Structures are given as C-alpha cells and as structure tokens.
Amino acid sequence: MKQRVEHIGEMEQPSKTLLSKTNHVPKWGERFYKNTPIKIIEDSILDPKNKTLTTFTRNIGMKKIMKVDEIVEYTEQKDGRTLAIRHAYISSQVFGYSRAIRAHI
Numbered sequence: 324m325k326q327r328v329e330h331i332g333e334m335e336q337p338s339k340t341l342l343s344k345t346n347h348v349p350k351w352g353e354r355f356y357k358n359t360p361i362k363i364i365e366d367s368i369l370d371p372k373n374k375t376l377t378t379f380t381r382n383i384g385m386k387k388i389m390k391v392d393e394i395v396e397y398t399e400q401k402d403g404r405t406l407a408i409r410h411a412y413i414s415s416q417v418f419g420y421s422r423a424i425r426a427h428i
Contacts, residue, residue, distance in 0.1 A: 336369040344382070361385050374399040387416045 343360035366379040376397040382390065392412045400406050 336371070338367050338369075340365045340367070356385060356388055388420065390414045 361384045363382045378395045380393045395409045
C-alpha cells in the first residue's frame with residue numbers, strides 16, 4: 324500500500340508508505356521472534372520551501388516484543404551535501420529485552 328498526497332508549488336508534500344522490514348533477527352532475539360517480515364509505516368513530509376524531508380517511521384507488527392519510533396530530518400547543506408538527524412525511541416514489554424536491544428545498537 325502506498326498513498327501519496329501531492330501539492331503543487333511551495334506547499335508541503337506528505338506521503339504514507341507501508342513497508343516490510345526483512346533484516347535478520349540477532350541470535351539473542353531468535354527465541355522471541357521468527358524471521359518473518361515486519362510491517363512498518365513511514366509518513367514523510369517534503370518541504371520544498373525549507374528544503375527538508377522529514378520521515379516518521381513506526382512498526383505496526385511485533386509491538387509487544389519491540390516498539391520502534393524513528394524520526395529523521397534530512398536537510399540540504401550549503402555545500403550540496405545532505406545532513407540527516409535521526410532520533411529513535413525503542414521500548415519493549417518483555418522483561419530484560421530493552422537492555423539487550425540497547426546493547427545491540
């Protein structure tokens with residue numbers, strides 16, 4: 324599922340995308356979760372006036388084991404390079420799992 328809302332001119336251009344994460348689960352996490360794709364939703368806002376792209380990503384599957392919310396703001400620098408500032412918030416309802424996640428990242 325991919326939904327886009329486009330605006331013309333200098334207005335913000337939001338979009339919503341449904342994705343599947345397919346990376347391998349670390350050894351310590353295999354007993355909690357099998358290697359099947361996890362659905363995530365990414366909302367993004369392109370602001371052509373300020374030359375920024377902001378993405379908001381969250382998982383919609385596996386939330387009891389690990390809930391991840393990530394915000395990334397991409398901005399164009401004067402020299403043409405792109406600066407990405409990332410914030411991630413991770414939590415778990417499984418006792419001791421949050422500590423293992425923090426140690427892994």
